[in-house]
Amino acid sequence: MPSATAPPDVGRTGHVLDREGIVALVRELRARGRTVIGPTLRDGAIVLAELDSADALPYGWGVELEAGRYRVRRRDDSAAFAHSAGPQSWKNFLHPERVRQWTADRGPDGEMTVRPERREPASFAFLGVRPCDLRAIQIQDRVMIGDRHRDETYRERRTGAFIVVVECTEPGATCFCVSMGTGPAAQPGYDLALTEVVDEAGHRFLARAGTTEGEEVLARLPRRPADEATCTRARESVADAAGRMGRTMPAVNLQTLMAGTLEAERWDDVAARCLTCGNCTMACPTCFCTTTEDVTDLTGDHAERWRRWESCYDLDFTHLPGGSVRSSSRSRYRQWLTHKLGTWHDQFDSSGCVGCGRCVVWCPVGIDITEEAHALHREALDRRPGGRNRAT
Structure with a gap:
């Protein structure tokens, strides 16, 4: 910590x-x-x-x-x-x-x-x-x-x-x-x-x-x-x-937590609430994904190529000839959170989260990245041999 x-x-x-x-x-x-x-x-x-x-x-x-x-x-x-x-x-x-x-x-x-x-x-x-x-x-x-x-x-x-x-x-x-x-x-x-x-x-x-x-x-x-x-x-x-932070992350290795909870039931809970609007990625100060967009005028004689922000919540973000790799909201939210807190370390040697809280504020349904991390941690503890009674 x-x-x-x-x-x-x-x-x-x-x-x-x-x-x-x-x-x-x-x-x-x-x-x-x-x-x-x-x-x-x-x-x-x-x-x-x-x-x-x-x-x-x-x-x-x-x-x-x-x-x-x-x-x-x-x-x-x-x-x-x-x-x-x-x-x-x-x-x-x-x-x-x-x-x-x-x-x-x-x-x-x-x-x-x-x-x-x-x-x-x-x-x-x-x-x-x-x-x-x-x-x-x-x-x-x-x-x-x-x-x-x-x-x-x-x-x-x-x-x-x-x-x-x-x-x-x-x-x-x-x-x-x-x-x-x-x-x-x-x-x-x-x-x-x-x-x-x-x-x-x-x-x-x-x-x-x-x-x-x-x-x-x-x-x-x-x-x-x-x-x-x-x-x-x-x-x-x-x-x-x-000493007056409004939120906390669980005091555990978040990279390990994300890697060990890929099949957690909590992902279904958050998927039921997530609108896959991508607001969290737009507000996040570290999200960086982009795509390209070509436009032409009505004559077809002038064209432009623009690069613009893209979100991993977009259904077409992982579109291949056979369809989208992540077709469910569960898989898209899981991709964002596990990348931000986990596999970002594998790519860039650090977390992709800085604790600014923007993703919490600007989520239209109030999904809280810290609440989800704590919930995943609790579920991981419950699943251990001798873990807590999950009914409590």
């Missing part, structure tokens, strides 16, 4: 920024030619979008989360980052939902000209990345650019992206990052890390750099040396968040 404690440097080193420091941070990143992406309130949700200034951050807004339920709510303070994972993840910008790959045109002479899509170089700065989402980015790095088969769109967008992590001090009811070892404290991989503190002494951010560029950016911001009171409050807030 991963430790719930924060790294030893959390809340002990760094500088303090006030709200003007965050304004200056966005201004500095934009001045460096970066497109700054961060959270903002829009259409009844806290979403990720381009920020022209720090004024667009969702100051004073939080969220209420539960299985199949998401609501924004007014807070009684001015915190900008005291909200849990929203409907999007940073995958939306690094691994976009739809990407045009090429266009083809037939000229008057009947000759076809195919033009690969030209992509403008991206220079992102991600502000407000949660520690669980930082881990999700690192997992996608391994999938997309960590081996000989590389996704050029991802590589171009990911290369040089500036990451500002904000440590979690208020986990949601569906969060379980402690179980997955991904939060609430920031682990290495960021350029800057912030810990937001709002108390009787004011609204401020403990900031520390993780890279040379992070140090350069921090040096250009209005700041002051970290005081003991701010360091202590930041450290305690992160440690307190670790």
